[in-house]
Amino acid sequence: MADLAEKKENYHIASENINPLAARFPHCIVWTPIPVLSWLFPFIGHMGICTSSGVIRDFAGPYFVSEDNMAFGKPTKYWMLDVSKVYAGGLSAWDMAVHDASEEYKHRMHNLCCDNCHSHVAMALNLMRYDNSASWNMVKLCLLVLLHGKHVSFPTVAVPCGNQEPAGCGMRRPVVRLQKLAVGRGGYLYTLRPVRRLPNSLISRAEP
Structure with missing residues (x-):
């Protein structure tokens, strides 16, 4: 045991x-x-x-x-x-x-x-x-x-509200981005990929 x-x-x-x-x-x-x-x-x-x-x-x-x-x-x-x-x-x-x-x-x-x-x-x-x-x-x-x-589950960050924050601030947003991949001639598909790294400014602002 x-x-x-x-x-x-x-x-x-x-x-x-x-x-x-x-x-x-x-x-x-x-x-x-x-x-x-x-x-x-x-x-x-x-x-x-x-x-x-x-x-x-x-x-x-x-x-x-x-x-x-x-x-x-x-x-x-x-x-x-x-x-x-x-x-x-x-x-x-x-x-x-x-x-x-x-x-x-x-x-x-x-x-x-x-x-x-x-x-x-x-x-x-x-x-x-x-x-x-x-x-x-x-x-x-x-x-x-x-x-x-x-x-794989990607972490989220809380975007705090402020005078210059976009609409929907305070919500938890996934740390991913939309990646465009070429497929054949003139064709594309889109897939979500994780962002390699968060901006330092966003990290510091998201910290409690």
């Missing part, structure tokens, strides 16, 4: 280190939609895996594994894993598996159907033998992220 309580406490502490605005998701598998494709097939998207410090690594294209700059934008869903289920144990084993999988995929051609971003994440989990398993694959990950993934 003591071990179980300790694991729950460690899991809770790790979850508090998740910071969507800074794109930091320690021990998480992260997911973001692919424009147009995810609209047609909502279960299809782009996937990455994060280090113990929350840095995202994702197989973004042929012979390229991105670091801290996820393809198709910041994550919109994440699935936090339990580092205590790493077979070798410890943060170093997690980070080593993520590193080794990323180095391997720097030498691979990207194939949308059979060797893609999901496969990169699956290799990392197989290397660390997460949950004592070496049978992780793209189909299994797709289903589990769909079932267990949590939508």
Whole structure:
């Protein structure tokens, strides 16, 4: 019982280190939609895996594994894993598996159907033998992220009223912006993305 309580406490502490605005998701598998494709097939998207410090690594294209700059934008869903289920144990084993999988995929051609971003994440989990398993694959990950993934919630700030404040001051406003993405010839779609950082003036004014 003591071990179980300790694991729950460690899991809770790790979850508090998740910071969507800074794109930091320690021990998480992260997911973001692919424009147009995810609209047609909502279960299809782009996937990455994060280090113990929350840095995202994702197989973004042929012979390229991105670091801290996820393809198709910041994550919109994440699935936090339990580092205590790493077979070798410890943060170093997690980070080593993520590193080794990323180095391997720097030498691979990207194939949308059979060797893609999901496969990169699956290799990392197989290397660390997460949950004592070496049978992780793209189909299994797709289903589990769909079932267990949590939508990223962005913080809000209270905009105080004042003589020069716009209408609706005092309301809590989400820290997001509308991003315009080009699609094909002359076509566009719009998606909400988190603002990387709030202006200092707004932060100081919003503080109690």
